[in-house]
Amino acid sequence: MINYTDAQILKGILRHDNLILQDIYKQYYYKVNYFIKKNQGSEDDASDIFQEAIIVIYRKLKENDLIFEKSSFQGYLFSVCRFLWLKQLEKRRIERERLNDSLPFQEDLYDDNLVELVDQNAKYGLYQKHFKTLSTDCQKLLQLFFEKVPLREIAKIMGYKTEKYAKTRKYKCKELLIKRIKQDTEFKKILEDDT
Amino acid sequence: MTPKTELFGRIEDYCLELLDAQETSTFEKELELNEELREEVELHKNIHAAITELDILDLKGKLEAIQIENNPDTLTNESFELFDEFTQIQEVTEKLAPEELINSFESLPKVHVYQHEIASKENIHHYYKEQNVSNEVDVMEDDLNGFDMEGLEGLEEAVLETDILNLRETLQQVASSVEPQYSVTDIDEFLNGELSDDILAEFEVELEQNDDLQGEVSLHKDIELAVGEEDVMDLRGELRNIMQSETSWNVSEKSIEDFIDGILEEDLLAEFNAELEENTDLIAEVALREHINNAIAESDIQSLRAGLAKARTDADKKEVKSIVMPHFEVGTTRFWRNSVAMIVVLVGLAGILNTGLQSVDKSYNKYFESPTWASERSVTNTLNTIQTAQIHFQAAEYQKTIDFLNVTSIAKDEAFVAEFYKGLSYQNLDDFNAAILEYSKVITHGNNMFIEEAEWYKSLCYLKLNNKLEAKQELVAVIDRKGHYEKDAKAILRRLRYSFK
Structure with missing residues (x-):
């Protein structure tokens, strides 16, 4: 089994390298799973938290905001997982004082930037979840539109006869997306947290 | 009616024996427990008795008449001459403020005055006010204007503004139901x-x-x-795939086998034990393999099972098509031995071992169940294209179904129906590549009710073609939909995971 360096792992995450991602999963997932199960979570909770922690790290990498000075990839990953789980416990109104800390973590990583990023990730994750429930043509249409592709071009790509139809269809898709987001109880919780 | 007047009404009804049996019994029970109520009832009874002393009243009337006859100039309301000087006594003649009256004792007058006080502040339409104008009312209003509602100023007015209350309620309803101004x-x-x-x-x-x-x-x-954020969504998808299809332990298969055989090297053993302590998946894997080894050791049971299996095969002429084609590499004897062992054991003993793993011999036939074509009601008497195709499909005339759908033009918005059933027909005819093409069209169409089924049947086609990678991808897509086939797709994925590694 290859032992990747932290730099290789980070590059791998940036490239979505399947081998690196598999390696991360095999090396660290069971520890996160153990920690979450010890702290009133389930297998599903563990896999959600693990996945979102990698996404948070990816977002940090994209922003060039991830330098390991005192920490390592492992330490950072565990700290983010722990932080995400603490937030979940808070949402579920479960006391966090009695936390069974089996993961090594660094409190000093929990700065405003991380809090903000985690909140944004939760919000965007929710929007993306509902976006993925739209029909494939709705997804494609909205993506093209947000990529600022001209309507004429969009109509051509999507096989619509007129630009006007493309525009109307886009509104309908977006309306449906917004409706689904607003109906999600998680969205209401996010709104409450924001206020 | 206020609760107090209601209570006095009830007391009165009780005194006049107007309550029914049940009410009387309830009232009397309360009377036993409530001293205050007892006093009120007593007072009522006394008043009642005083009013109903007709003989005394009669006598009093006669005496008054005599007095008038003797001294017609003196017309007083007082009885006997004992009251003559009462007008001179200030305490008796002075008017009581309502609050003094209320605080003095509990009785009917208190409630009566109190009700007048409320009535005096009611919003009454001018029309009714004009009709009620009288000197008596004026006097009463003058008397009660000084009533002190300490700390409650404006309360009654607010409570009585029912029109405002209703308007407020209506406005709230309107606000919640009205669409936002901007779409x-x-x-x-x-x-x-x-x-x-x-x-x-x-x-x-x-x-x-x-x-x-x-x-x-x-x-x-x-x-x-x-x-x-397409990249984030892609990454999330990849991670989900990895989590669903990969094992979560960080030790090699060789290490697991060596651990079970007790020959794992010391430095690896410490690492292995550390992971085994926390990794529940690894614990389950080790347990599974140990069970398999134990089961293999039962050679007598195995031969019996083999005999039973042969007998069953002989009895059942139906061909069993395996979806799993084990891939062996000559040279890796340990893997070969274990794989064969796993297959043998899982075929026969999965239930007994209770490992949660299903038999690898679950056939394609088990999962591939050609669905019936849902019947549709026609609004016309003539059969349309889809209905005609449906008749062929239901009669298991798959080639006819395909031929018919190929030569007939179908409305664009119904094309996916034809494509789906063409796919099924091809699949029933074992033309899996053609079926995959048709299912892909249904999936690409994107907005129809057959997508999940198309993905599911497509994955089965890939399994039949032994295209494991594509099959896995389709199965993961089916699982993601969390629909009807999720459980079956997971079962196949699990089996693929244990069979192909």
Whole structure:
């Protein structure tokens, strides 16, 4: 089994390298799973938290905001997982004082930037979840539109006869997306947290 | 009616024996327990008795008549001459303030005065006020204007403003039911700079003052950013695939086998034990393999099972098509031995071992169940294309179904129905490549009710073609939909995981 360096792992995450991602999963997932199960979570909770922690790290990498000075990839990953789980416990109104800390973590990583990023990730994750429930043509249409592709071009790509139809269809898709987001109880919780 | 007047009414009814048996019994029970009530009832009875002493009243009347006859100039209300000087006594003649009256004792007058006080402050329409004008009322109002509602000023007026209360309720209902002033289209046009100048100015003024609109605009912006994050969505998808299809332990298969055989090297053993302590998946894997080894050791049971299996095969002429084609590499004897062992054991003993793993011999036939074509009602008497194809399909005339659908033109919005059933027909005819093509069209169409089924049957086609990678991808897509086939897809994925490694 290859032992990747932290730099290789980070590059791998940036490239979505399947081998690196598999390696991360095999090396660290069971520890996160153990920690979450010890702290009133389930297998599903563990896999959600693990996945979102990698996404948070990816977002940090994209922003060039991830330098390991005192920490390592492992330490950072565990700290983010722990932080995400603490937030979940808070949402579920479960006391966090009695936390069974089996993961090594660094409190000093929990700065405003991380809090903000985690909140944004939760919000965007929710929007993306509902976006993925739209029909494939709705997804494609909205993506093209947000990529600022001209309507004429969009109509051509999507096989619509007129630009006007493309525009109307886009509104309908977006309306449906917004409706689904607003109906999600998680969205209401996010709104409450924001206020 | 206020609770107090209601109570006095009930006391009165009780005294006059107007309550029914049940009410009387309830009242009497209360009377036993409630001293205050007992006193009130007593008072009522006394008043009642005083009023009903007709003989005394009669006598009193006669005496008054005699007095008038003897001294016609003196007309007083007082009885006997004992009251003559009462007018001179200040305490008796002075008017009592209502609050003094209320505080003095508990009785009917108190409630009576209190009710007048309330009535005096009611909003009465002028029409009714005019009709009720009388000196008596004026006097009463003058008397009660001084009534002190300390700390409750304005309360009664507020409570009695039912029109305002109703209006407020209606406004709340209207606010919750009315659609937002700006639609998705308006907000989109605003964000894209497509609003005309006058509407834009109006929108911006509203945006500045309206928190809800600000929230809507912000939501639209966030959605745009979130949807643009294709890379994040892809990464999330990849991670999900890895988690669903990969094992979560960080030790090699060789290490697991060596651990079970007790020959794992010391330095690896410490590492292995450390992981085994926390990794529940690894614990389960080790347990499974140990069970398999134990089961293999039962050679007598195995031969019996083999005999039973042969007998069953002989009895059942139906061909069993395995979806799993084990891939052995000559040279890796340990793996070969274990794989064969796993297959043998899992075929026969999965239930007994209770490992949760199903038999590898679950056949394609088990999962591939050609669905019936849901019948549709026609609004016309003539059969349309789809209905004709349906008749062929239901009669298991798959080639006819395909031929018919190939030569007949089908409306674009119904094309996916034809494609799906063509796919099924091909699959029933074991033409899996053709079936995959048809299912792909249904999936690409994107907005129809057959997508999940198309993905499911497509995955089965790939399994039949032994294209494991594509099959896995389709199965993961089926699992993601969390629909009807999720459980079966997971079962096959699990089996693939244990069979092909």
